[in-house]
Amino acid sequence: MSSARPYLRPVEPLWWAHPPYLAYTLREATGLAVAGYALVLLAGLISLARGGAAYEAWLNFLKSPWSLALHLLFLIGMIAHVWTWFQIMPKTMPRLAIGSRILPQRWITIAGLAVAAASFIIILLVAVWMQP
């Protein structure tokens, strides 16, 4: 094999749009929901700094059907992120052993999802408690 002209296996350009890679692409696409939601919050923060009128405009945007549809997509993306995040977690951390037994990966996933569900409920309760 020549180092000047290494053999490159031809790669189908849309490989990421077909199974089994599609699952990977969809998981990575949840990053768009996470970053997109951060952009909405940043827009709200900037309008807050600019004063009452600008902030009202941002609140009116939040009430628009476009924003509600966008946030529904964000919510779907976030839930997919939670699900996949805790599927990955046991694969990216060192193996946990209790005594001589190795903790099954599934248990780590279940524990992570349980903590996420508890956190979801607590944040909603705090929001209800903080109502005007």
Add this chain to the structure above:
Amino acid sequence: MKRSVAPWFWLPFGAGGMLAALTGPALVLITGLMAPTGTGLAPGFLAFARASAFARHPLGKLILLGVIALFLWHGAERIYLTLRDMHVAGKSALMWMCYGTAGALTFVTAVTLLIIGF
């Protein structure tokens, strides 16, 4: 041997991913769906005076900076790796685009929080 810079981006990616996994669905539901439609929450939940008081409080500032910046860095890492694997553009161009945007917007968030004041 030249050391990879990748681990530096894994920390905010992991921190943002964990924060999003624990708070993301609830935050989107509250600020994006429940508060704007007045479903389950009072209509004035995101009112200017309340949002101002939250953004002026040091803990509120920390929450806003943490959520906005870490969510951005998490998304930037995923978008970067996916676009790189799709061969959309060169590696360094994509790194500058994704991490550069996250860095610039982190700076904007911090400056905006300072402008809002205490």
